[in-house]
Amino acid sequence: MDINEIKQVLMNALNLQDVLVTGDGSHFQVIAIGEMFAGMSRVKQQQAVYAPLMEYISDNRIHALSIKAYTPAEWERDRKLSGL
Numbered sequence: 001m002d003i004n005e006i007k008q009v010l011m012n013a014l015n016l017q018d019v020l021v022t023g024d025g026s027h028f029q030v031i032a033i034g035e036m037f038a039g040m041s042r043v044k045q046q047q048a049v050y051a052p053l054m055e056y057i058s059d060n061r062i063h064a065l066s067i068k069a070y071t072p073a074e075w076e077r078d079r080k081l082s083g084l
Contacts, residue, residue: 001025001026001061002025003021003022006021006028006030006053006056006062007021009053009056010030010032010049010053013052014032014034014036014049014052015034015036016032016033016034016036017033017034017035017072018032018034019031019032019033026061026062026063026064027063027064027065028066029066029067029068030066030068031068031069031070032049032067032068032070033069033070033071033072033075034069034071035071035072036048037069037071037074042069045069046067048069049067050067
């Protein structure tokens with residue numbers, strides 16, 4: 001599985017403004033940005049991102065997944081604080 005496939009699955013399944021994916025073929029890092037995360041606990045945010053990827057996790061196309069979820073406002077603030 002490649003990063004573009006993961007991005008496409010998430011963009012098709014979830015109401016997101018953007019998804020950034022990095023990784024090396026089986027270990028991936030996902031930054032998901034969407035209003036849907038407003039008011040959700042971190043656990044609920046991660047569950048929402050995991051759900052459309054479960055098929056790929058269960059058949060080992062994705063071995064490890066790190067998820068960060070932001071609303072667009074949180075993402076803007078975080079980018080400014082980190083200098084991105």
